[in-house]
Amino acid sequence: MLGRILIIMALVGLGLWLLRKAMGSRTPPPSSGSGDQAKLIACAHCGARLPATEAVWKEGQSYCSMTHRNLGPKS
Numbered sequence: 001m002l003g004r005i006l007i008i009m010a011l012v013g014l015g016l017w018l019l020r021k022a023m024g025s026r027t028p029p030p031s032s033g034s035g036d037q038a039k040l041i042a043c044a045h046c047g048a049r050l051p052a053t054e055a056v057w058k059e060g061q062s063y064c065s066m067t068h069r070n071l072g073p074k075s
Ligand SMILES: [Zn+2]
Pocket: 043, 044, 045, 046, 047, 048, 063, 064, 065, 068
């Protein structure tokens, strides 16, 4: 009877340890500061610099707005 209680306690302890380990690994590592958000690209039409995340893309070219995307690259 006492042996069974010890086994249950050991299993509960192991379960809690695994749960804490799984939750700990889920937290993202501290960012180095230089992410993709800081990356600036130039509009193919007017040359305006803007974050890549805000750019409008068409056929591999980046644009600052839908208007310039429709106008296409400046030749
Ligand atoms: Zn533009």
